[in-house]
Amino acid sequence: MRTTPATHESAFLKACRREPVPHTPVWFMRQAGRSLPEYLKAREGIPMLESCTMPELVAEITMQPVRRHKVDAAVYYSDIVVPLKAIGIDLDIKPGVGPVIAEPIRTRADLARLRDLTPEDVPYVTQAIGMLTAELGSTPLIGFAGAPFTLASYLVEGGPSRNHEHTKALMYGDPELWADLLDRLADITGAFLKVQIEAGASAVQLFDSWVGALAPADYRRSVLPASAKVFDAVASYGVPRIHFGVGTGELLGLMGEAGADVVGVDWRVPLDEAARRVGPGKALQGNLDPAVLFAPTPAVEAKTREVLDAAAGLEGHVFNLGHGVMPNMDPDALTRLVEYVHQQTAR
Numbered sequence: 469m470r471t472t473p474a475t476h477e478s479a480f481l482k483a484c485r486r487e488p489v490p491h492t493p494v495w496f497m498r499q500a501g502r503s504l505p506e507y508l509k510a511r512e513g514i515p516m517l518e519s520c521t522m523p524e525l526v527a528e529i530t531m532q533p534v535r536r537h538k539v540d541a542a543v544y545y546s547d548i549v550v551p552l553k554a555i556g557i558d559l560d561i562k563p564g565v566g567p568v569i570a571e572p573i574r575t576r577a578d579l580a581r582l583r584d585l586t587p588e589d590v591p592y593v594t595q596a597i598g599m600l601t602a603e604l605g606s607t608p609l610i611g612f613a614g615a616p617f618t619l620a621s622y623l624v625e626g627g628p629s630r631n632h633e634h635t636k637a638l639m640y641g642d643p644e645l646w647a648d649l650l651d652r653l654a655d656i657t658g659a660f661l662k663v664q665i666e667a668g669a670s671a672v673q674l675f676d677s678w679v680g681a682l683a684p685a686d687y688r689r690s691v692l693p694a695s696a697k698v699f700d701a702v703a704s705y706g707v708p709r710i711h712f713g714v715g716t717g718e719l720l721g722l723m724g725e726a727g728a729d730v731v732g733v734d735w736r737v738p739l740d741e742a743a744r745r746v747g748p749g750k751a752l753q754g755n756l757d758p759a760v761l762f763a764p765t766p767a768v769e770a771k772t773r774e775v776l777d778a779a780a781g782l783e784g785h786v787f788n789l790g791h792g793v794m795p796n797m798d799p800d801a802l803t804r805l806v807e808y809v810h811q812q813t814a815r
């Protein structure tokens with residue numbers, strides 16, 4: 469573990485550990501990216517996945533929102549499909565669409581294409597994080613990965629999907645193959661998070677973005693064991709583990725049970741109610757509706773105040789949006805939001 473004493477004492481890591489904070493820490497999912505003109509400039513002519521393998525560029529893009537918005541944490545610029553690409557899966561990120569897989573994974577024979585990931589597969593991650601920890605000073609870096617269900621959904625469907633029909637057909641129709649697929653993905657994901665922590669990430673977030681498509685009983689039976697394996701793989705480092713998904717109101721308790729220290733909440737469940745569902749001993753992250761940022765400043769402030777009021781009794785609160793920053797958002801509205809949360813919660 470490479471977290472320095474100053475980083476260890478940052479508001480973000482304190483909130484994750486449910487310790488008293490000088491102010492509520494703020495970061496935004498997808499804070500790096502197309503909402504920033506400096507991102508569009510840096511990425512000009514470079515395909516998304518290629519940009520993820522260029523350490524200087526990764527470090528620059530990761531730093532951009534930290535410089536501009538004064539957020540309390542950086543999030544490593546990458547994508548959830550980067551480790552899959554690194555082990556040789558033929559895939560691309562299509563602008564305006566998302567990850568597209570050349571040959572979907574649907575049979576037992578297909579599983580053989582999912583080999584283990586080693587640090588040598590992703591040298592650029594270690595290099596970029598080395599540069600970043602030097603530049604970030606006491607600001608923590610959050611590493612991340614896609615959770616087994618969400619990765620499986622891309623791999624089985626072959627791309628983004630509204631109803632996850634192939635994924636659910638496999639999950640319900642061949643539970644043994646499904647379990648083996650998720651177990652493979654858990655190993656790859658665990659290994660990828662370890663690389664990031666070993667290189668200097670001081671927290672990790674597991675994105676199970678699309679798992680809200682499942683009922684609790686199916687989550688418990690068919691997903692929780694694999695996500696728990698990922699959290700177990702990095703437990704010994706002692707860095708906070710955040711778990712987030714969209715539309716997961718009914719799953720919040722189970723997502724905590726999977727092994728998260730911090731449970732991310734979308735905007736559909738108020739944080740005081742989310743705390744009841746998650747139970748004691750865990751911090752919460754969230755949960756302003758991202759679309760609120762398109763409203764005038766007084767409305768943004770009123771909705772932010774509601775989030776802060778609902779969070780007042782929590783053991784630990786990391787302020788975030790209920791999902792990612794949208795590409796057409798006004799970056800100045802995000803900067804103002806960071807200032808507002810800091811000012812409102814200064815103690």
Ligand SMILES: Cc1c2[nH]c(c1CCC(=O)O)Cc1[nH]c(c(CCC(=O)O)c1C)Cc1[nH]c(c(CCC(=O)O)c1C)Cc1[nH]c(c(C)c1CCC(=O)O)C2
Binds near residue numbers: 516546
């Ligand atoms: C589901 C998912 C993906 N990728 C990710 C998730 C989980 C988070 C979530 O739920 O939103 C995770 C991700 N992807 C990216 C980050 C960057 C770090 C950050 O949060 O600042 C993170 C954390 C960069 C990116 N990942 C992507 C971009 C945009 C590509 C570009 O700039 O051309 C960025 C900056 C591409 C991507 N990759 C994915 C999608 C749906 C898209 C958008 C496609 C589009 O609308 O063009 C898959």
